[in-house]
Amino acid sequence: MLSxxxxxxxxxAAAALLGREAVPVDGAAGRFAAVDAYAGVSLPDFDxxxxxxxxxxxxxxxxxxAGSPVELSCVGVIPAGxxxxxxxxxxxxxxxxxxxxxxxxxxxxxxxxxxxxxxxDDSTVRCNDSVKPWENIRLKGKDVCEGDPVITAGTRITxxxxxxxxxxxxxxxxxxxxxxxxxxxxxxxxxxxxxxLKPGEIYESNRAMLxxxxxxxxxxxxxYPIVPDSLEDTVTxxxxxxxxxxxxxxxxxxxxxxxxxxxxxxxxxxxSLDFWKVAVKPGKPFVLGQVGGKxxxxxxxxxxxxxxxxxxxxxxxxxxxxxxxxxxxxxxxxRLAGELANKGDRRHFVRVTIxxxxxxxxxxxxxxxxxxxxxxxxxxVDLTPGTRLxxxxxxxxxxxxx
Ligand code: AMP
Ligand code: MG
Numbered sequence: 001m002l003s004x005x006x007x008x009x010x011x012x013a014a015a016a017l018l019g020r021e022a023v024p025v026d027g028a029a030g031r032f033a034a035v036d037a038y039a040g041v042s043l044p045d046f047d048x049x050x051x052x053x054x055x056x057x058x059x060x061x062x063x064x065x066a067g068s069p070v071e072l073s074c075v076g077v078i079p080a081g082x083x084x085x086x087x088x089x090x091x092x093x094x095x096x097x098x099x100x101x102x103x104x105x106x107x108x109x110x111x112x113x114x115x116x117x118x119x120x121d122d123s124t125v126r127c128n129d130s131v132k133p134w135e136n137i138r139l140k141g142k143d144v145c146e147g148d149p150v151i152t153a154g155t156r157i158t159x160x161x162x163x164x165x166x167x168x169x170x171x172x173x174x175x176x177x178x179x180x181x182x183x184x185x186x187x188x189x190x191x192x193x194x195x196x197l198k199p200g201e202i203y204e205s206n207r208a209m210l211x212x213x214x215x216x217x218x219x220x221x222x223x224y225p226i227v228p229d230s231l232e233d234t235v236t237x238x239x240x241x242x243x244x245x246x247x248x249x250x251x252x253x254x255x256x257x258x259x260x261x262x263x264x265x266x267x268x269x270x271x272s273l274d275f276w277k278v279a280v281k282p283g284k285p286f287v288l289g290q291v292g293g294k295x296x297x298x299x300x301x302x303x304x305x306x307x308x309x310x311x312x313x314x315x316x317x318x319x320x321x322x323x324x325x326x327x328x329x330x331x332x333x334x335r336l337a338g339e340l341a342n343k344g345d346r347r348h349f350v351r352v353t354i355x356x357x358x359x360x361x362x363x364x365x366x367x368x369x370x371x372x373x374x375x376x377x378x379x380x381v382d383l384t385p386g387t388r389l390x391x392x393x394x395x396x397x398x399x400x401x402x
C-alpha cells in the first residue's frame with residue numbers, strides 16, 4: 001500500500017505546467033500568477049492628507065488649544081485630483097481633503113473637527129489643537145515603493161492583490177491556464193437524474209460533485225455521458241475526453257471487479273496506468289495514468305471516496321498544472337465535541353463540521369457510500385491509525401470547500 005504522501009508526490013509529478021495567459025486584473029480572482037509583478041508607481045505616489053482639514057505648518061501651532069486657539073489665514077483649497085501650486089507660508093493654511101496632495105511649506109494636517117471659523121468667513125481658521133510634524137500625512141512610498149514586488153509567481157490572486165495590482169498600474173496579469181477537465185462516470189447502474197429509476201439503478205452523482213470541486217480549483221469541467229460497463233464504451237468515452245481536455249477524471253470502474261474497464265481501455269488507447277492502494281480511508285483504490293502525456297485520475301465510484309481522493313490527490317495536481325506554489329488544503333484548528341477513534345490500519349479522513357467557535361463534531365456514519373454525512377460536513381479530520389481522541393482534544397480540520 002502506498003502512503004498518502006507518496007501518492008500525492010506521484011500525482012504532482014504527473015501534472016506538467018499547462019501554460020499561461022494574460023487576463024484582465026478584474027477577472028483574475030482565484031487564478032495563480034505566472035510571473036512576478038512589480039509596482040509601476042509608489043503607494044502613495046505623493047504625500048497626501050489622511051483627513052479632511054487644513055494643511056498647516058506645525059510650528060505655527062505649538063501650544064494651540066480650545067482655551068487658546070491660533071488663527072491662521074486660509075489661502076486656498078486643494079480638492080482631490082488637483083495639484084497645489086501655492087505654498088503654505090508662516091501664519092497661513094489651506095483647506096485640504098483626504099487624499100489631496102500636501103502643499104509645499106505644510107508639514108501637517110489639522111483635522112477639521114479641531115478647527116472652527118466664523119460663519120460667513122472662510123478665510124480665517126481657528127485651530128483649537130496643536131499638531132506634530134507629519135501628523136495626518138500619508139507619506140509617499142510608505143505603503144509600497146515603485147518597483148517593489150506586488151505579487152510573486154505561483155501566488156493565488158485575492159481581492160486584496162487585485163486591488164494592489166490595479167493601484168500600482170496593472171490592467172492585466174499573466175496567470176496559469178485553467179485546465180480543461182473531462183469528467184467520465186462509469187457504471188451500468190448509473191442514471192441521469194431526474195429520469196425514472198428501474199430496479200437496481202441509481203442516480204449518478206459524481207460528475208456534478210466533481211465538477212463543482214474542479215471549478216473551485218479554477219478548472220473547466222466538462223461532464224461526458226454516463227459510460228456503461230463495457231470496454232468498447234469506455235474506450236470511446238475516454239478517447240473523446242482526452243481529445244477535448246487537458247486531464248480526465250473518471251469515477252468508478254477502477255477496482256478489481258469483473259466490470260472494471262478503465263485500465264484495459266487506457267491500455268487500448270496507448271496510454272499507461274498505475275493502480276494503487278493508497279493507505280487512506282475512504283478511497284483506497286486510486287488510479288493514475290496518462291494518455292498522450294495528459295493525466296488520468298481514476299477515482300473510486302463511491303461518492304465519499306471520490307470526493308476525498310479528489311481533494312487529497314487530484315486537487316493538488318490541478319493546482320500545480322496552473323503553476324500554484326501551494327496546494328495543501330486550508331486547515332482550521334478546533335477541539336472535539338466528542339470522542340473520535342480510528343481502529344483501522346489506514347489514515348481515516350473523518351467527515352466533521354467545525355463551527356465558528358472551533359467546535360468539531362462528527363457528521364455521523366462514516367462509510368464511503370454515505371452522502372448524507374458528506375453533505376453535512378464542512379471539513380475532514382485526518383485520524384492516524386490506532387488513535388483515540390477524547391472530547392476537548394485539539395484537532396486540525398481540513399476545509400472541504402477551500
Ligand atoms: P465502483 O467503484 O464502480 O465499484 O463503484 C462503487 C460504488 O459506487 C457502487 O455502489 C456504485 O454504484 C457507486 N458509484 C459508482 N459511480 C458512481 C457515480 N458516478 N455516482 C454515484 N454512485 C456511483
Ligand atoms: Mg462500477
